[in-house]
Amino acid sequence: MRHRDLTNSACPIDRSLTVVGDAWSLQILRDAMHGVTRFNDFRAHIGVASNILSTRLQKLVNEGIFEIHQSELGNSHDYVLTEKGRDLHGVLSALRQWGQKHLFEDTELVNRAVDAKTGLPPRPMALMAEDGRELTPDDILVVQSRRCDPIELAVVVDTPRRRDMETTGA
Incomplete structure (x- = not known):
């Protein structure tokens, strides 16, 4: 089934989905937020075929989410998140919190995020009005x-x- 082209939609969600709306891209971004920068490390962590990974990484570079830096070893390169890429941290955190709340049984193992400084989980994310009200x-x-x-x-x-x-x- 062909998807309609959302690249010119007036909806920011539609446009965002054209850039990062597939599972592979979101997994690449998740791993990048945790410090993965090398092609082979992304492939090993995610378990994605090289051709798919290459296509997704190139798209994310073209969209300005990653920059390619020469590796310190000199024989390869690293994919480094740009400010635009790092701005996706809140999106991924919201997905993580939603998944933790709704997709796991109490007895299941789950990867949870905690504050590296305190060891405590972050507060649940919420959309807040200018006056401090939580918006539904x-x-x-x-x-x-x-x-x-x-x-x-x-x-x-x-x-x-x-x-x-x-x-x-x-």
């Missing part, structure tokens, strides 16, 4: 504007939630 999906309204425009110029996107708000007067 019911609290979110999608608006659209040019990225460079102030939010006050944005227009509300027609979604089922918007239509519900109009009919209930909320």
Whole structure:
């Protein structure tokens, strides 16, 4: 089945998925966040075929998520996360926390993240409003504007939630 092209979508989730929305890319990023930089180490950790790994790494380089640096050994190169790549840390952490909460039985072994300084798990991630309230999906309204425009110029996107708000007067 062919997927529709999302590269020009106005939805940031759609565009993000075109870059990092497959399991191999997310596993590569997970391992990179934990210090893996070498092709053979990615392949060994993930268990992916060389051709697939090569394609995904090249895409991530082309997208500016990795830079290629000459290895200190001089006979190969390292894939080093850029600032854009490191900014995916929160995304991966949110997936980790969701998976820990919903996909494991209490008796199963699970790889958990802890603060290297304290040994304690991080607080659960949450989307917070400017006033400190935790936002749920019911609290979110999608608006659209040019990225460079102030939010006050944005227009509300027609979604089922918007239509519900109009009919209930909320």
